[in-house]
Amino acid sequence: MKVKFPTNLVEAREFQKSIAVKVSLKDTVRKIKRIGALDVAYKGDIGYAAGVIYDLEEKEIIEKQTFSERVTSPYIPTFLFLREVPLFLNLVKKFTNDPDIVFIDGHGIAHPQTAGSATVFGVLWDKSTIGIAKKPLRPFSYEKTKTKNMDRIFIKDRLVGIRYKVRKDWNPIYISPGNRVSVNTSFEIVKRNMTEKYKLPYPSQVAHAFSLEAKSIV
C-alpha cells in the first residue's frame, strides 16, 4: 500500500483524521497463535526499532528483528506516530512469520484524534493491533468497573480503552484497541499475557529489552 506520509503538523492532523475513519473495532481475529510486539529505543536521533513474535502454543519467541533509521520528527504529544510508525512499517517487512495481532507501545484509539501510533500503524498495515501505554493522553475520564483494578477510559463519552492496575503498588497501564479488535478483547489478550515481574505483557517486555540491546550493541 502506498501512503504519502505527512511532512508537517497540519498534514499530520489531516492524516490522523483520515486514519480515524478507517479504524475497525470488530474482533476479526478468530484464534490467536502468534502475538507480535514492537518497541523503539533511541540514541541521539537514531531510532532502533525492535520486533518480536511470540508463539502461544510453543510458548516461546520464534522471531526477532530490528530496523534502525535516523528519526527527524521531534516528539510532540499526540504526534508520536510521526516518529515511530515509519520505523514499524520497515521493521515488519522483515518478519517471516505473520502475527495475528501486534502489541505497540503507546496508545491506540485512546487518543484525542482516535489515532494513536497503534491505530495509525494498524490501519496502514491492515492488521489487528493493541496500544499499551504507561501514561494517559489528555483529555480523558474514567468509569469504575466491577473489577477493582480496571477502569474504563472515556474520551468525549466514548469508550476507548481500559486502565489496568497490574499490581497494587504499581502505576497502571493504559490499554486501547489499535485496529481490528474491540476494547474488551484488547484487555483480555493483554491480561492473558502478563507475567509476575513486569507491568507490561511478556511480548512487550521482550521487545523493549531487545530494542535497548539493539541500541547498545551498535
Add this chain to the structure above:
DNA sequence: GCGACAG
C-alpha cells in the same frame, strides 16, 4: 489566556 500531553 496558559497549561496539560504516549515515546
Add this chain to the structure above:
DNA sequence: ATCTTGTCGC
C-alpha cells in the same frame, strides 16, 4: 524516550 547517584525495598 534519555540523561544519571544514591537509595529504598523485596
